[in-house]
Amino acid sequence: QVQLVESGGGLVQAGGSLRLSCAASGSIFNNNALGWFRQAPGKQRELVAAITSNGSPSYAHSVKDRFVIARDNAKNTVALEMNSLKPEDTAVYYCNTLPDSHAWGQGTQVTVSS
Secondary structure, three states: OOOEEEEOOEEEEOOOOEEEEEEEOOOOOOOOEEEEEEEOOOOOOEEEEEEOOOOOEEEOOOOOOOEEEEEEOOOOEEEEEEOOOOHHHOEEEEEEEEOOOOOOOOOEEEEEEO
């Protein structure tokens, strides 16, 4: 069974930066679009960044110009560079394939203090 493992979260002050990483146990990333999602307490999971199989990124309006998604097919990883973090970015962050998802990993907690 494919496993997704997210890492890199933590506690950071507003205006700070974090870099998240996601690794998959199999080669599921290679021919799929990939996405970073987040879920804040009491809210639905939302897609914040996506990248196509050939590397074209797209972003939710709320994170555009602050977050950068990148993939490394050779390493079967996808990263999310998060800059100028805001308290409203606080959430558990997950990665998965798009449009059809695999089993969700445990995610990584990002907490931004004001």
